[in-house]
Amino acid sequence: MIDAIYYDGRHTRRHQVTVVIHKRVIAMRGEEGLRRSERLSRFDISERLDAAPRILRFPDGAFIEVRDQKKLDKMLALNRFINPRVVRWQNNWPLSLGALLGVLVFLAATYSWGLPLAADALAMHMPASVEKRFGDASLEMMEGKMIAPSKLPVAEQTRLRALFAAMLQPRGEKTPYRLEFRASNVGPNAFALPNGVIVMTDELVYSVNDDEAILGVLSHEMGHLKYRHSARQVMRTAGVGLVLNLWVGDVSSALVVGPSLLMKNKFSRDFEREADNYAIEMMAANRRSLAPMADMLEAMQKFKEKIEKKAKEVRKIMSAQSRAEAAEREAEYGPGGGPQTVEEEADEIEDVELTDEEYDKIGVKRERKKGPPPDYFSTHPSDEERVLKLRAAELRRIAALLTAPAAPAPAVAPAAAAPAAALAPSAAVTAPGAIVIPAAEAGAAATSVVVPPKPKLPASTPAYSDDPIGDPDYQPPEVVSRPSKRAEAAQPSTELSKPRR
Amino acid sequence: MAGARLELQDAPDIDHRVKQQAEAVAPPAPNAVPHVESVQAHFQFTGTGQEYFRIWIVNVLLTIVTLGVYSAWAKVRRLRYFYRNTVVDGAIFDYHGKPMTILKGRVLAAVLVLAYKVAFEVNMAAAIGIGALLLALMPWLLARSIRFKLVNSSYRGLRFRFSGTAWQAYKMLSLFPILFALIAFYAWNVWVMPPGSAGTWTVLIGVSLGIATLLTVPYAHFLLKRFQHNSAYYGHTPVFFDARPNDFFDIYWRAIGYLMLGTISAGLFLRLTHGLFEFMQGTMFGWMFTMLYSVLTAYAIYLFVHPYLQAKIQNLVWNYTEIAGIRFESRASTRKLLMIHATNLALVTVTLGLFKPFAAIRVMKHRVESLTMLPDGDLEVFLIEHAGDNGDALGQEAGEFFDIEIAL
Numbered sequence: 005m006i007d008a009i010y011y012d013g014r015h016t017r018r019h020q021v022t023v024v025i026h027k028r029v030i031a032m033r034g035e036e037g038l039r040r041s042e043r044l045s046r047f048d049i050s051e052r053l054d055a056a057p058r059i060l061r062f063p064d065g066a067f068i069e070v071r072d073q074k075k076l077d078k079m080l081a082l083n084r085f086i087n088p089r090v091v092r093w094q095n096n097w098p099l100s101l102g103a104l105l106g107v108l109v110f111l112a113a114t115y116s117w118g119l120p121l122a123a124d125a126l127a128m129h130m131p132a133s134v135e136k137r138f139g140d141a142s143l144e145m146m147e148g149k150m151i152a153p154s155k156l157p158v159a160e161q162t163r164l165r166a167l168f169a170a171m172l173q174p175r176g177e178k179t180p181y182r183l184e185f186r187a188s189n190v191g192p193n194a195f196a197l198p199n200g201v202i203v204m205t206d207e208l209v210y211s212v213n214d215d216e217a218i219l220g221v222l223s224h225e226m227g228h229l230k231y232r233h234s235a236r237q238v239m240r241t242a243g244v245g246l247v248l249n250l251w252v253g254d255v256s257s258a259l260v261v262g263p264s265l266l267m268k269n270k271f272s273r274d275f276e277r278e279a280d281n282y283a284i285e286m287m288a289a290n291r292r293s294l295a296p297m298a299d300m301l302e303a304m305q306k307f308k309e310k311i312e313k314k315a316k317e318v319r320k321i322m323s324a325q326s327r328a329e330a331a332e333r334e335a336e337y338g339p340g341g342g343p344q345t346v347e348e349e350a351d352e353i354e355d356v357e358l359t360d361e362e363y364d365k366i367g368v369k370r371e372r373k374k375g376p377p378p379d380y381f382s383t384h385p386s387d388e389e390r391v392l393k394l395r396a397a398e399l400r401r402i403a404a405l406l407t408a409p410a411a412p413a414p415a416v417a418p419a420a421a422a423p424a425a426a427l428a429p430s431a432a433v434t435a436p437g438a439i440v441i442p443a444a445e446a447g448a449a450a451t452s453v454v455v456p457p458k459p460k461l462p463a464s465t466p467a468y469s470d471d472p473i474g475d476p477d478y479q480p481p482e483v484v485s486r487p488s489k490r491a492e493a494a495q496p497s498t499e500l501s502k503p504r505r
Numbered sequence: 506m507a508g509a510r511l512e513l514q515d516a517p518d519i520d521h522r523v524k525q526q527a528e529a530v531a532p533p534a535p536n537a538v539p540h541v542e543s544v545q546a547h548f549q550f551t552g553t554g555q556e557y558f559r560i561w562i563v564n565v566l567l568t569i570v571t572l573g574v575y576s577a578w579a580k581v582r583r584l585r586y587f588y589r590n591t592v593v594d595g596a597i598f599d600y601h602g603k604p605m606t607i608l609k610g611r612v613l614a615a616v617l618v619l620a621y622k623v624a625f626e627v628n629m630a631a632a633i634g635i636g637a638l639l640l641a642l643m644p645w646l647l648a649r650s651i652r653f654k655l656v657n658s659s660y661r662g663l664r665f666r667f668s669g670t671a672w673q674a675y676k677m678l679s680l681f682p683i684l685f686a687l688i689a690f691y692a693w694n695v696w697v698m699p700p701g702s703a704g705t706w707t708v709l710i711g712v713s714l715g716i717a718t719l720l721t722v723p724y725a726h727f728l729l730k731r732f733q734h735n736s737a738y739y740g741h742t743p744v745f746f747d748a749r750p751n752d753f754f755d756i757y758w759r760a761i762g763y764l765m766l767g768t769i770s771a772g773l774f775l776r777l778t779h780g781l782f783e784f785m786q787g788t789m790f791g792w793m794f795t796m797l798y799s800v801l802t803a804y805a806i807y808l809f810v811h812p813y814l815q816a817k818i819q820n821l822v823w824n825y826t827e828i829a830g831i832r833f834e835s836r837a838s839t840r841k842l843l844m845i846h847a848t849n850l851a852l853v854t855v856t857l858g859l860f861k862p863f864a865a866i867r868v869m870k871h872r873v874e875s876l877t878m879l880p881d882g883d884l885e886v887f888l889i890e891h892a893g894d895n896g897d898a899l900g901q902e903a904g905e906f907f908d909i910e911i912a913l
Contacts, residue, residue, distance in 0.1 A: 055552065097559065
């Protein structure tokens, strides 16, 4: 017998009742001759909660509220009442933690496979018009602010366009593109836009001064276009945002910024690697050396380090100034009078230069000496990693060439359609010293000479003219026919180098 | 008329009435029901984070596994948990929504949104048409949504009801289209404006938009709350709501004050940490730091305003709500809610979202337990006198083919 409260479902009056469950019938009895009984199976029995009473509802809406959970449990069990599966699940800690595990596994799987796959599938269905609009808009946005019309001589532009147009894409694909040159205030850089435009900055052309490095960079950007990285990036980022928003929900959308940014960077790094791989394939297919590109990346990295060093020096000078002020203070307060600030102490510690051995001796671990820093926060893989990969690919390429010296004539014989603006002779040969491995250098230099597209021009015509309009065979290479109605995608801002922020 | 009968009262008045009631309390009714002293009935919330966590995580998993279909059942489970753990005068609330009805509403909503998205891809005109249709349906859906919620809520076996009509909702929500139109106009202007002359226009339109928002949002909020409360019934007993628009304006003005205070403190914070900021920007993660910094600053401001509005609006709404002689007193505290929200935010962040169910319970506990019921006499007697049958409510419930939630 359980004490309970009965409501008739029409009035708010409480009736004190006692409840008995026997032979799968619930019977209750109250004052003033109140009696009711009904089969257990016809009751709607609420789930068991820790603090809230349990509700046994009659089919007509009247109900019994039971606060004595243990007694009721016992009686229900005796009458073979089984709680619904979900209720048993949520009332059980180990099972609930199992659910937690399931959710976490699901989230991890979504993160590593589901989202990228779904987003890529969506990106492949993105209409060409949308991609073109994105690309055009971002180019327009940058124009005048980050980039300005190129100051590169037209002849050089034409030459580089022709040089790249002569390159075969690795699997014979014909990814449409348009190569544009621009002066920029972001320094040496190149990026591919979703509308198929590859923008290369004048600064890059000037600072590299090696055609193979430039071709390598362009091949990398071509990889972005080929794999439609910008459309995929947009979709993946949107997907991550959506899932995280669903998960974190109402607490704060601001929270979502951090994690989604980390994931965005991961996607970006993956895409950069993919583009690097494509560049390696493309350069190999055209028997071009990757060493100049690796050199360029290395040089850029050194340059960045130099700038950082300079910044550090500036900071040191500034702290020296503050130390001078401290000295003044000391003069005022007497020696040791003024309290030494934390910054000063830190400066003194920083000024002590220790060798690696000394650091080892005192057991201080210096992270920057332990390889590249973690790249979670970066949109690009580390320069070290990229350079290593390019060098390794170059080694493999050369090894392949050396082991098969009798290879048939290079498959890179220029396509008939290739614009015939001739190559500067220097462009054809790998710059000496560009390949790091001296043993391989001779072979590489000998075999990796690219057969320049035979100029169709009459011999009297200069190798390239400053005036493409006067050039009878000149075809503007930037006019690219689009075989598919869908434009191939690209990154809105897949910069070649790590942007400094 | 409700307005005439229910004068606005300050806290001292309420105290005075409570004393009167205390003197006038009749001896307990002679029935054997365990009688709860009902001069003042404090609301209690008996839910716990640990228990709700288990319900929540199972809900999440099943919703994922069923591709969202289970979300309707999850909603019912969640609401039942919150309702049944809300206790006043020794009795609990209950929720009776049917998962299938909710599911139908969700499917309908998904179809509408999908239609909109597809139309957006295919044809701009069609998209605008569907968007306009959605907007036009909104007040009707809102009225349905409120009715569904009330009709499916009960206390001591008696359901609530709602008599608000779609027409009232249309009259009320006509303010929002005006606001939407202004925002759209603003966006259009910024988009179309040639770069040179954009500055002054942007500022001008921005300012007028801000003023329009300031003038419409508090009033719209008032209208919404009046719509929700003034057309509600408990059984056959009407609920009255007699706050005035000015009360809402007052709260919103102060909220703007808080926003400004937040800005000042944020500015001060930025100024004080200037040196550290410069240093951090120079390091490798400088840009990341910059971003985190701005997000934190923005959230610091929001963190001040949100609990303020939550507490004050709740207090306002319940202090001016009356069910035939039963008044309510709400004493939600901005300071406590601020602490709850701040710690919730930190813990949700640290646990990557797993603290969410605990956070929800903490907020709910404070909000529910700040409420007190002030009956005009013996609650037990009142409740028996004012009882009515549920016929109407059940009729209304049967009329609900679907339920669409509208977050307002």
